[in-house]
Amino acid sequence: MKLVLLGPPGVGKGTLAVALKDQLGLNHISTGDILRAEMKANTPLGLEARKYVDGGELVPDELVTRLIESRISTPEIYSKGYLLDGFPRTQKQAEDLNEILNKLDQSIDRVICLDASIEIIIERLTGRRLCKNCGELYHVKNKPPQKEGVCDKCANSLYQRADDNEETIKTRMEVYTTSTRPIITYYEKQGKLKKVNADTEASVVLETTLSFLNE
């Protein structure tokens, strides 16, 4: 199965992606995670990406599209199926993805579009914490670690993303509205899209999504 996850920042795409990955055995491909790993390692790509990511702007289309193409054209990845999280994010990316898929004789089966109220989104983003080492996601209220600031899984310290502050969140929401939201229509026209209300707990979002995938 090949899936795309759409939705505003902080809506819970990453949380749902990890759950779907575990349930369905898919590869989870998150452009945000890939870019943060490159930034952490200070690779040329990471240094380029940082100019945009920390301020909440999108990195150039060609850069992320190349990252995606190299992954989805790898047999170990496409044979198991995959879940694209954070890509496509612009009309251009959606069209380029379509071309790449045609070339590879692949297609997207379903697009899940999560949505939540702005209050919930801001609460999720400002309370979000991540493990420096393994990337595990936490939330100060909704999913606190057993010991404050420490990862339950690997005991490394937690951090807050540089772009999870109110000012940058505002920019990211604007970027979402202008550049990403239009591609909902693009996938709706293809009859592949399902809107899922993500105002509820993660387990409910997962159940709703799984029942849609089984339709």
Ligand code: ADP
């Ligand atoms: P969010 O919580 O905002 O959904 P992500 O982890 O998906 O965060 O992305 C973080 C940042 O990485 C974005 O704000 C953007 O700068 C960059 N990024 C991720 N995916 C893309 C993409 N498909 N196109 C352009 N930039 C991207």
Ligand code: ZN
């Ligand atoms: Zn950890």
